[in-house]
Amino acid sequence: MKRPFLSLIQEAGLSCGVQFTEIEEHIVYRAQKDGKTFLMYNVDLGLNNTSAANIANSKSLTYSVLANAGLPCVEHTFLPNPNTAYSTGDTFVKAKQFFLAHGPQLVIKPDSGLQGKDVYKIDSLPQLKDRMSQLFAKQLDVSLSPYYETNYEFRVVILKGEAKLSFAKEKLRSWKHNLTGGQAKVRELDFLPATFVNELHKxxxxxxxxxxxxxxxxxxxxxxxxLKVLEANASVFLSEYMKTSNAAKQQVFELYQDAFTIKFNE
Incomplete structure (x- = not known):
């Protein structure tokens, strides 16, 4: 059975005259319109270049680029898996230095993780070492960042330099702001001053x-x-957001109509 988010994306494409041919079930499609064609992987329309997508897939590289551009962002430091060729020296020494500089609480996670998997809050050096070993055993590289206590995390969807959709993720029964699993809930931004929303979008x-x-x-x-940028996602996932209301679902539908139009006009 096709996932609701993928179905909605393809419905948006069909409304714009795009035809889809399934190549690999539920994962790879050929999208065609007016003699033009592209391969669509999962829910990704391929609007980003490979280098940009690879950088965004890394928490630490995203931080490096944003900091270099002078933008406020949450610091992330890269800890390579000691079992890879990229590892040099004692990784825990670097982690300990970061903990002493940015503690007493840090967040440890896979450097290229998605959807809040294997993300932990730590508040001691022994806990840090244990979590590092746990993630390294899964053949993952790791990223460390300071922990910020805040009720809201904001998500802004950008399409060709324009903020097309935005909402808050309000945490509920966890320190995390993940919508998957009910750890947080969606809240529209109408409770915030317009000046704040404009600053967020900018x-x-x-x-x-x-x-x-x-x-x-x-x-x-x-x-x-x-405000500080936490991370960027080169693949846009709005499967939880679209469930919150008919208006949210319509917003996502119209977003992908615009995205397909841009894709076929490249």
Whole structure:
């Protein structure tokens, strides 16, 4: 059975005259319109170039690019798996230095992780070492960042330099802001001043431009020192958001209508 999010994306394409041929069930499609064609992998329309997508897939590289551009962002440091050729020296020494500089609480996660998997909050050096060993055993590279206590994480979807959709993720029964599993809930931004939303959108647009991403979502934290970009997602996932209301579903539908139009006009 085709996933609802994928179905909605293809319905948006069909409404624009796009035809889909399934190559590999539920994962690879040929999209065609007016003699033009492209391969669509999963829910990704391929609007981003490979280098930009690869950088966005790394928490630490995303931080490096955004910091280099002078944008406020959450620091991430890269800890290579000691079993790979990229590892040099004692990885825990670097992790310990980061903990002493940015503790007493950190977040440890896969450097290229998605959807909040294998993400942990730590508050001691022994816990840090245990979590590093756990993630390295899964053949993962790791990223460390400071922990910011905040009720809201904001997601802004950017398409060709424009903020097309945005919402807050309000945490519920966890320190995380993941919509999957009910750890957080969607909240529209109408409870916030327009000036705040404009600032949020401006930061997300600037981040997408700095990363050279055409179609992406930018996650932003509201910290005691202001808004900071947490991460970027080169593949846009709105499967949980579209479930929240008919209006949200319509927003996602119209977003992908615009995305297909841009794709076939490249």
């Amino acid at each position: 930061l997300a647009i600037n981040a997408a431009n700095a990363l050279q991403l055409t179609f992406c979502s930018i996650d932003v934290l509201h910290t005691v020192t202001g």
